[in-house]
Amino acid sequence: MIRVSGLTKQYGGRTVVDDVSFALEPGTVTGFLGPNGAGKTTTMRVMTGLVPATSGTATVGDRLYVDLPNPGSVVGTLLDASAVHPGRTGRTHLRLLASAIGVPDSRVDEVLGLVGLTDAARRRVGGYSLGMRQRLGIAGALLADPPVLVFDEPANGLDPEGIRWMRDLLRGHAARGGTVLLSSHLLGEVEHTVDRLLVIGGGRIVADGAVAELLGADGTVVRAADPAALARALQAARFHVQHGSDGALVVAGAEPAAVGEIAATAGLALTDLRPQQRGLEDLFFQLTEAAA
Numbered sequence: 001m002i003r004v005s006g007l008t009k010q011y012g013g014r015t016v017v018d019d020v021s022f023a024l025e026p027g028t029v030t031g032f033l034g035p036n037g038a039g040k041t042t043t044m045r046v047m048t049g050l051v052p053a054t055s056g057t058a059t060v061g062d063r064l065y066v067d068l069p070n071p072g073s074v075v076g077t078l079l080d081a082s083a084v085h086p087g088r089t090g091r092t093h094l095r096l097l098a099s100a101i102g103v104p105d106s107r108v109d110e111v112l113g114l115v116g117l118t119d120a121a122r123r124r125v126g127g128y129s130l131g132m133r134q135r136l137g138i139a140g141a142l143l144a145d146p147p148v149l150v151f152d153e154p155a156n157g158l159d160p161e162g163i164r165w166m167r168d169l170l171r172g173h174a175a176r177g178g179t180v181l182l183s184s185h186l187l188g189e190v191e192h193t194v195d196r197l198l199v200i201g202g203g204r205i206v207a208d209g210a211v212a213e214l215l216g217a218d219g220t221v222v223r224a225a226d227p228a229a230l231a232r233a234l235q236a237a238r239f240h241v242q243h244g245s246d247g248a249l250v251v252a253g254a255e256p257a258a259v260g261e262i263a264a265t266a267g268l269a270l271t272d273l274r275p276q277q278r279g280l281e282d283l284f285f286q287l288t289e290a291a292a
């Protein structure tokens, strides 16, 4: 398990990460969300020892991250996919990384295959597309087959097929008991990949919980053959009814079963009845605006 406790980072007296604490569990993918400049990258850089914390700690298991003898074998990071020497081939780049963390050369060809870069392995990285560079960065993170993956915006530059591939990769890692933290500003991407959400705004954590919990239903969406009659029946039962798009009615704070019962009692035919889910986007703006 990774535990971040009271992590604070200041640059020139300005606090950009402010007393951030969270835990990442094995077998889960946690999405790290927040608007530009919220502190996601800084938090990830500090927790993986790339920059020193002003205060606070990050531990892996029961050891401080900075005390791990070979952190690359425990935590695979994707933090700046463009920081690769453009004159080297993808294969040479990975071979250098592999020798630095004590991984045999044979693993390099394996990870090149895993990320779909076998054919481009002998080409110079300077000629790679953004998506290919991203895949090379992911290959580097996977070299030691580490139990923990910390990926900053891994979907950057990937096409829809690449995004699906990455989603399967991260879900597969968690299914084998691995721990994943990924940051993203692509809300739809995160919604379908993660189990838990960590939302940061202005350097502070503003939400931390299971996706289902944070996006929980808070009302019912209903459509009827006669919407006006249904609206009257619901209002008579003291429900607050709003008119949504396409003739749908949105009933705040009501369970679908209660709405169905009122419709049945009134003899009204329904064409749609479901819980209203708060979209991730709504949640995101609500939370980060509240933190601003």
Ligand SMILES: Nc1ncnc2c1ncn2[C@@H]1O[C@H](COP(=O)(O)OP(=O)(O)OP(=O)(O)O)[C@@H](O)[C@H]1O
Pocket: 011, 016, 034, 035, 036, 037, 038, 039, 040, 041, 042, 043, 185
């Ligand atoms: N080396 C640095 N020196 C000074 N300020 C920095 C440094 N690195 C980051 N910052 C500042 O810290 C704040 C948080 O930046 P960070 O990159 O962590 O945000 P982010 O949530 O990852 O944003 P984005 O989605 O844009 O990548 C920003 O205001 C940024 O300008």
